[in-house]
Amino acid sequence: MTHSNNTALSVNLNKIALIRNSRPGNYPNVLTHGEICINAGADGITVHPRPDQRHIRPHDVYELSELVSNYPGIEFNIEGNPFAESIADFPGFLKLVCNTKPHQCTLVPDTNHQLTSDHGFDLHRSGKSLQPVIKQLKDFGIRVCLFMDPDIEQITLAKALGADRIELYTGPYAEAFKTPGASFDRLFEKYLSAAGHAQSIGIGVNAGHDLNLDNLGYFRKIPALLEVSIGHALTVDAINMGLSSAVKTYKAICTS
Template sequence: MNATKLSVNLNKVALIRNSREGNYPDVTTFGQICLDAGAHGLTVHPRPDQRHIRPGDVFALSDLVQQHPGIEFNIEGNPNAGALGDYPGFMTLVRQTLPHQCTLVPDSNEQLTSDHGFDLTRSGDALRPIIEELRELGCRVSLFMDPDPAQIDLARAVGADRIELYTGPYAAAHKAHNSEMHKLLDQYRYATEHARDIGLGVNAGHDLNLDNLEQFLHIPGIDEVSIGHALTVDALTMGMATAVHAYLRLCHHQ
């Protein structure tokens, strides 16, 4: 069974911090705890309203990752998110920090969380020059996608290196124990096989947790999962390091 890398999304740690004045809990400290526990990367998803990750966090975590060779920094978000207040803009943050991976997501400023993949028949032409710039900056580019082979073909055509499969529907079906789950797993399996056949790497993320991750990772060829909300919730009861260890076990690393 293939080993899948775990990137810990620190947004929810930042959300707790932002509920009070000051810097407690410190996002960078928790990033270090995750790395010490064996996480392969750190993920942030800055948004213009700065509801969780702030620009200063992006710079601090970039500096942290640079102190750990082999660890990857992943910035995800909407490349068309403009400046709001003292938010410098998504692309500006990427240009200034040069993450190893940039995951482009089609969310709006008003969305609570990401809930669908790109429709590249509509947005592909606009994304192409952004992807070209990101690759020139040395960033691996991943596009947030539904498990639709036709759309995955378009992701390859616009120059992406990877896709990140949006796993929200699978997680919902798994929680409900309904008959759709196995049908969805087949769709994700086929989408993964198709992506890899045409030269794309495959990441996955959204609502993956300790209950549903193992079954999802029976799909071979998943390079990386990015997990934040569920892992942070688990950390409330078991501690951050223990939570990271639990997820790594399911990724077949421990």
């Protein structure tokens, strides 16, 4: 089994913002660190604004959108719960997306107070409510990606709703990777089958969650993997090796 062609690396800046928000002021500066990532070879920037604003805040979304517009070929990806409503200083997820018009919007079924995204959509339950959201985003010229488990039936439903891509939730893969064996092999086969099915019906495949320097290379055995979004592990590695070096190291895996 061979690796896919180059996979785009989108760096999630949430944890940079989380550190900034732990103190008054603007240190570390999210915009500056986004530019470091781009200059180090990142193909895109990802943010996941949440209503509680524990990391990325609305002003970050606007400023990063403007930053990315100065770098042709670099993509801006906003991910989050499409039904996150306006509360306090949060204008609502869809309003943020439609105002900034990112290249890609990755819709994620997390709740307002969820620690992190930990499952894909069940489109039997949420498909009807998602359909007008997907149409609205596509009418703005935004590529729509749905956060999904490696479930062939669900991916077929994603296609019917008009999604352009799926982002495979790789949390279970990352956990299973720690203990190689038959159960890991069976799980990885599910990811291979899900990705192959998506591609066969015309949906692009992204991936993200808990991917790191240890497990990313193996996951790239999935053919035609278009993009990975990595934030937490890359930020942790940046503490040890510096942000620019961390981005370059992940980028090297994505292009090997």
